[in-house]
Amino acid sequence: MNGWMKIAYNEATEGMLANDGGPFGAVIVQGDKVIATAHNEVLKTNDPTAHAEINAIRRASEQLGRFDLSECILYCTCKPCPMCLGAIFWARIGTVYYGATEQDAARGGFDDLRFYEMIRGHNNDVIFKQVDYEVNAKLFDQWLEKDDRQMY
Amino acid sequence: MNGWMKIAYNEATEGMLANDGGPFGAVIVQGDKVIATAHNEVLKTNDPTAHAEINAIRRASEQLGRFDLSECILYCTCKPCPMCLGAIFWARIGTVYYGATEQDAARGGFDDLRFYEMIRGHNNDVIFKQVDYEVNAKLFDQWLEKDDRQMY
Numbered sequence: 001m002n003g004w005m006k007i008a009y010n011e012a013t014e015g016m017l018a019n020d021g022g023p024f025g026a027v028i029v030q031g032d033k034v035i036a037t038a039h040n041e042v043l044k045t046n047d048p049t050a051h052a053e054i055n056a057i058r059r060a061s062e063q064l065g066r067f068d069l070s071e072c073i074l075y076c077t078c079k080p081c082p083m084c085l086g087a088i089f090w091a092r093i094g095t096v097y098y099g100a101t102e103q104d105a106a107r108g109g110f111d112d113l114r115f116y117e118m119i120r121g122h123n124n125d126v127i128f129k130q131v132d133y134e135v136n137a138k139l140f141d142q143w144l145e146k147d148d149r150q151m152y
Numbered sequence: 153m154n155g156w157m158k159i160a161y162n163e164a165t166e167g168m169l170a171n172d173g174g175p176f177g178a179v180i181v182q183g184d185k186v187i188a189t190a191h192n193e194v195l196k197t198n199d200p201t202a203h204a205e206i207n208a209i210r211r212a213s214e215q216l217g218r219f220d221l222s223e224c225i226l227y228c229t230c231k232p233c234p235m236c237l238g239a240i241f242w243a244r245i246g247t248v249y250y251g252a253t254e255q256d257a258a259r260g261g262f263d264d265l266r267f268y269e270m271i272r273g274h275n276n277d278v279i280f281k282q283v284d285y286e287v288n289a290k291l292f293d294q295w296l297e298k299d300d301r302q303m304y
Contacts, residue, residue, distance in 0.1 A: 005284045012291055019300065023291035042304050047210050048219040048242040049201070058199050067200040077288045079280075082271060083238025088278060089267045090200040090235060095279045099288025108292035109303050115241045119234060120272055126240060127247045128231075132157045136229045136251025139164055139175035140260035148171065151261050152194050 004029055004075040005099060007037055011052065012077045015039030022110060026052035026076040028060040028069065028093075035072060036060035052076060053084035057091050067152055069093050078105050081112040082119045090152075156181055156227040157251060159189055163204065164229045167191030174262060178204035178228040180212040180221065180245075187224060188212035204228060205236035209243050219304055221245050230257050233264040234271045242304075 001009065004027050011025030021040030028036045038055035042048055053076050061067055070092035078100040080088060088096060102112040118125060143149060153161065156179050163177030173192030180188045190207035194200055205228050213219055222244035230252040232240060240248060254264040270277060295301060 001287060002283045005288075009284070009288065009291070012288075013294070016291070016295060016298065019302070022304070023295045042219055042242075043302055045213075046217055046219045047213050048221070048244075048304070049206055049209060049239045054201055057201060061197075061199050065198055067194055067198045069200070077291060081238055081242075083235050083242060085271055086233055086235025086238055086267060087201045089263070089270060090194075090233075092200075093278065095281070097281050097283050099282070099284045100291065101282075101285075101289075104289045104292050108295045111241070115238060118241060119237055126245065129247070129249050130251070130253075131154045131249050132161070132251045133253075135153060136157075136161065136164075137253075137256045139161070139168070139229060139252065140256050142165070143168060143175045143260045146168065150171070150195055152174070152200070 002075070002097070004034075004073075005077070005097060007034065008052075008075045008077050009099070011037050011039040015041065015052070018044070020044040021050065022108065024052040024076070024078055026056040026074060028056045028072050028074050030064075030072045035063050049083065051081065051084050053080050054087050057087050057093075061091070067091065073097065078102075079112070081105075082115050154227070154249070156186075156225075157229070157249060159186065160204075160227045160229050161251070163189050163191040167193065167204070170196075172196040173202065174260065176204040176228070176230055178208040178226060180208045180224050180226055182216075182224045187215050201235065203233065203236050205232050206239050209239050209245075213243070219243070225249065230254075231264070233257075234267050
């Protein structure tokens with residue numbers, strides 16, 4: 001087994017046995033150094049965003065003191081869900097190694113596959129309504145007028 | 153302006169002026185009660201996942217002591233990015249009111265629109281490689297064999 005993936009795998013089994021959450025683990029590596037390890041903690045923390053990958057990204061950012069993890073590689077036991085994939089994009093992580101797939105997660109009772117279908121346009125579950133467009137759109141003009149703005 | 157959206161809007165302007173992050177605010181409401189308010193804190197915390205919606209979901213879950221926010225409504229100043237949309241799915245939020253769009257965010261220099269295109273299959277930015285499939289897929293068998301597993 002890949003050495004980094006083994007660390008992610010051990011996180012997954014530990015988290016599952018501790019009832020912290022589902023069987024998901026993740027590791028973020030920079031060069032030959034582990035920056036952060038994590039497992040799913042949705043049940044432990046009651047935080048629906050506490051997936052292994054999100055937790056690992058949060059910890060790596062804290063560890064490195066920056067929101068840009070473009071020099072890092074992520075190893076995760078299962079293909080990231082849409083939320084975690086979005087977090088990977090924002091963190092500018094360039095390479096992801098994954099083990100199982102969203103089909104395996106679905107077999108375990110998790111909604112990753114369904115959520116991928118929803119995010120790709122087959123969303124009948126969440127109602128979206130637009131209100132107060134003009135004033136909210138102008139927030140971005142105020143942002144662009146800000147001399148000291150820092151992009152991320 | 154919608155009263156709940158006004159709270160989200162005020163969060164967005166406060167966060168932007170404090171240099172906590174971009175001009176994004178969110179509020180989670182249950183019935184006629186505000187459960188959580190938040191703004192983007194990516195710059196303040198160096199956490200790339202600290203979007204307004206994610207922060208609001210985390211705070212609401214903590215406030216209510218549960219990961220299921222299906223009785224709640226989310227108001228956000230801009231249409232949620234893919235990461236936040238995924239978090240909305242996992243939190244089981246049923247209704248989202250939004251103001252500006254991903255096109256407005258793009259005008260402000262944010263990657264929401266590009267990340268939507270990437271998540272829908274036009275992803276040439278992140279390299280995905282599969283390793284150790286079998287052992288990681290078996291994690292879900294171990295999960296299904298667990299008598300005390302709690303789904304989420």
